[in-house]
Amino acid sequence: MTEHTYRALTTWTGSTDGPYAAYDRTHTVWTPPAEAVLRLSADPAFRGDGRLMNPEQLLVAAASSCQLLSFLAVANRSGIEVLRYVDDARGTIDLAATPARVGSIVLAPTVHVAPGTDHAEVVATARRAHETCYIANSLNTRISLRVTVVDAVPSGAMSS
Template sequence: MITHTYTSALRWAGRTVDYDSYSRRHHVTIAGTTTTLSAAAAFHGDGDVPNPEQLLVAAASSCQLLSFLAVAAHAGVEVLEYLDDAEGFMPDDARPVRLTTIILRPKIVARGATCSEIERLLRKAHRQCYIANSLTAVVTLEPEISVC
C-alpha cells in the first residue's frame, strides 16, 4: 500500500497583545511557492489576500476539475473548456463553526458526449474527488454543460 504525503510550511511572527490588534498575515510555502495568507476580513484579517476558507473552496473546485478531466479522458470525451464559480458557506450559527456547504458550478464545453453523459461523468468524478471525500461540508454540483 502506498500512502501519499502532502506538505506545506507556515510562518507567522508578531505579538498577540490582544485579540483585535495582532496581525493575521502569515506565509505558506507549498512546492517552493510562498503565498501570503490572512484570516477573512470578518475575523480581523486582511481581505486583500487569500484566506484558508477560500483555499478550501478552491481546493474542492480544483479537485473536481482534475477528477472530471481524468474520467472524461478515460471515457473518450473531449473537454474543450471548464470554468467554475465556486462558493463556500460558513453560517455563524453552525457549531462547531465551519464551512457547511460548498457549491461548485462547473461550466463545461465538451465534444463526443451528450449532456446526460457529461452529467454522469461529473457525478463519477465527484465521487472520486479526494478533497470532497475528505470534508464534512456538503459539496454539491450545479453544472452548466455545452456539447459541441
C-alpha cells in the same frame, strides 16, 4: 506507492500582546517541493486583510481544483472531449452553527465540450468524478455539484 504525504509549512511573526483586534493575521504558507509561497490572512470579517487569500477560500479552491482534475481524468477515460472548464465554486460558513464551520460548498462548473457530445453523459461523468475526488471524500462538509454543459464554439467562429 499507495500512500502519499503532503507537507505545508505555515509561518507567522508578530505579537498577540494587546487587544484582540490589533494583532496582524498575515502569514505565509509554503508547500514543498512547490516553489510558490502564499501570503494569507483571515477573512476581513475576522479582522484579516481582504487583499490576501484566506483559509476558507483555499478550502473551496481545493475542492474545486480536485473536482476539475478528477473530472478531466474520468472524461478522458470515457472519450469525452472537454475543451474548457470554468467553476464558480462557493463555500458558506454559518457562524450560528455549533461548531461554526464551512457547512457547504457548491461547485458550479460550466463544461465546454466538442459539439455533438452527449450533455447528459458529461453530467454523469462529473458525478462519477465527484465520487472519486480526494478532497470531497476527505471533508464532512456538504459538497454539491451543479454542472452546466455547453457546446464549445469552434475556434475562429465569429460571434454576432
